Amino acid sequence: xxxxxxxxxxxxxxxxxxxxxxxxxxxxxxxxxxxxxxxxxxxxxxxxxxxxxxxxxxxxxxxxxxxxxxxxxxxxxxxxxxxxxxxxxxxxxxxxxxxxxxxxxxxxxxxxxxxxxxxxxxxxxxxxxxxxxxxxxxxxxxxxxxxxxxxxxxxxxxxxxxxxxxxxxxxxxxxxxxxxxxxxx
Amino acid sequence: xxxxxxxxxxxxxxxxxxxxxxxxxxxxxxxxxxxxxxxxxxxxxxxxxxxxxxxxxxxxxxxxxxxxxxxxxxxxxxxxxxxxxxxxxxxxxxxxxxxxxxxxxxxxxxxxxxxxxxxxxxxxxxxxxxxxxxxxxxxxxxxxxxxxxxxxxxxxxxxxxxxxxxxxxxxxxxxxxxxxxxxxxxxxxxxxxxxxxxxxxxxxxxxxxxxxxxxxxxxxxxxxxxxxxxxxxxxxxxxxxxxxxxxxxxxxxxxxxxxxxxxxxxxxxxxxxxxxxxxxxxxxxxxxxxxxxxxxxxxxxxxxxxxxxxxxxxxxxxxxxxxxxxxxxxxxxxxxxxxxxxxxxxxxxxxxxxxxxxxxxxxxxxxxxxxxxxxxxxxxxxxxxxxxxxxxxxxxxxxxxxxxxxxxxxxxxxxxx
Numbered sequence: 001x002x003x004x005x006x007x008x009x010x011x012x013x014x015x016x017x018x019x020x021x022x023x024x025x026x027x028x029x030x031x032x033x034x035x036x037x038x039x040x041x042x043x044x045x046x047x048x049x050x051x052x053x054x055x056x057x058x059x060x061x062x063x064x065x066x067x068x069x070x071x072x073x074x075x076x077x078x079x080x081x082x083x084x085x086x087x088x089x090x091x092x093x094x095x096x097x098x099x100x101x102x103x104x105x106x107x108x109x110x111x112x113x114x115x116x117x118x119x120x121x122x123x124x125x126x127x128x129x130x131x132x133x134x135x136x137x138x139x140x141x142x143x144x145x146x147x148x149x150x151x152x153x154x155x156x157x158x159x160x161x162x163x164x165x166x167x168x169x170x171x172x173x174x175x176x177x178x179x180x181x182x183x184x185x
Numbered sequence: 186x187x188x189x190x191x192x193x194x195x196x197x198x199x200x201x202x203x204x205x206x207x208x209x210x211x212x213x214x215x216x217x218x219x220x221x222x223x224x225x226x227x228x229x230x231x232x233x234x235x236x237x238x239x240x241x242x243x244x245x246x247x248x249x250x251x252x253x254x255x256x257x258x259x260x261x262x263x264x265x266x267x268x269x270x271x272x273x274x275x276x277x278x279x280x281x282x283x284x285x286x287x288x289x290x291x292x293x294x295x296x297x298x299x300x301x302x303x304x305x306x307x308x309x310x311x312x313x314x315x316x317x318x319x320x321x322x323x324x325x326x327x328x329x330x331x332x333x334x335x336x337x338x339x340x341x342x343x344x345x346x347x348x349x350x351x352x353x354x355x356x357x358x359x360x361x362x363x364x365x366x367x368x369x370x371x372x373x374x375x376x377x378x379x380x381x382x383x384x385x386x387x388x389x390x391x392x393x394x395x396x397x398x399x400x401x402x403x404x405x406x407x408x409x410x411x412x413x414x415x416x417x418x419x420x421x422x423x424x425x426x427x428x429x430x431x432x433x434x435x436x437x438x439x440x441x442x443x444x445x446x447x448x449x450x451x452x453x454x455x456x457x458x459x460x461x462x463x464x465x466x467x468x469x470x471x472x473x474x475x476x477x478x479x480x481x482x483x484x485x486x487x488x489x490x491x492x493x494x495x496x497x498x499x500x501x502x503x504x505x506x507x508x509x510x511x512x513x514x515x516x517x518x519x520x521x522x523x524x525x526x527x528x529x530x531x532x533x534x535x536x537x538x539x540x541x542x543x544x545x546x547x548x549x550x551x552x553x554x555x556x557x558x559x560x561x562x563x564x565x566x567x568x569x570x571x572x573x574x575x576x577x578x579x580x581x582x583x584x585x586x587x588x589x590x591x592x593x594x595x596x597x598x599x600x601x602x
Binding site: 077081127130134166 | 347369
């Protein structure tokens, strides 16, 4: 940005049109633009950041679930951070089906052992990893969960088997506080 | 384009205003004496119809906001309140909801008319690009508006469409959380969608002004696809085209009113009369009809990122048509092979829409994939190659010749004021 190229000749002093030295006007031009650009960035940030989750949303972080009453083979759906979480009390057949599947058949290969803390309890976020629908439990070819929106099929470990979803159903952070109390989050 | 009288203010008030802001002269030259090709057919009336529909949507929308509550626990009930308690609320809401569909019907006819008659070609490329901007803004506005009643289809439509952004590598989840203002679609999402749904129509109106400005530089294209050469080729906007546009608008409004009064829910979905439930997805999610072709393209690619990219590409490719079509002849009336491919493309779009309305299984998936392939083939191969290999028919020398035949016609002089 030199005076000879950016400043109209009529507004510059005769010296600046011939001199390669930057003028005071060039300095002011560059300095004002730089400060203005940085200032615009700082001013824009709050306008963008206000759209991120607010304090009340962040505060609703963990829930407790009483699992004592969930029968074998039953699935209970609880709400955590606005999302459904499936708490599945799996039967021995379901566990066996999940564990008998070779990893080579899985689009997102993870063993069933890595996805559960106790074999009979599968805890997964009930949001299809494709486009966010809630799959129907115990449906589809693998009897785990089937998403009606675009046909993603999950097995009894919540792993994607067929369909457009790219990943397995997510496992939320959870722990067993007692034998019958599950804490999610 | 000369030969039409310029504006001369007559009253003292008009003279006073014109010296200070020459807006009367601008309106006069744009909408009274503006020279339009004399051969414009009824496919050219949809621009006026769209202007009317935009105004109608803004008026009904502003009124609905006087009775609607953008809060996740109250929104659904407030829409029912509009339907049952507000004076003529049912009429205004049905007019607004069906008005969106009418807007898209007119918009798609307007776009296909441009594709048929080559209205995007030199010197109208910027006019076409502004039209694509209007289309994209309209798609966004309609999507945001459909979320506001907070029914099951509102909620899950919002979830599916915003989740498209989670397909973006690395930053996808951060972006969706930012769009939602939470970890799922919720009250924060509803609030911002309401804010943007109110904003975007006014942005559309702004781009419409640019669109008309860009239209009035070269003037309208016409069925012959040749530029006017003399005053014999044109007629003044008023009264010839004000009455033609007005008549077409009235016919269109009869069609619109039939939907509003007789089948107001035909184009909607029954599931949207169930309040949003974040814990349960309806068994069969379908977007509004005007998105179905793009929805079919999204589903036909068996990969999350690929499907999302294909869907956005299907919209954006429309912007490149002026440079993809290599033919120098504008109108399909003189392009015998393009005319066939044009109707094949129309059929492809309609069939894609049908596939988008069907569950993603069996024959529908395969057909949708073939149609998706053909959709892109039309733009990327057929349009460029056809312009090079097709032998167009002889184009008439002038618009007057196209209308009146080669013999000089006695009316050709009299019809011109």
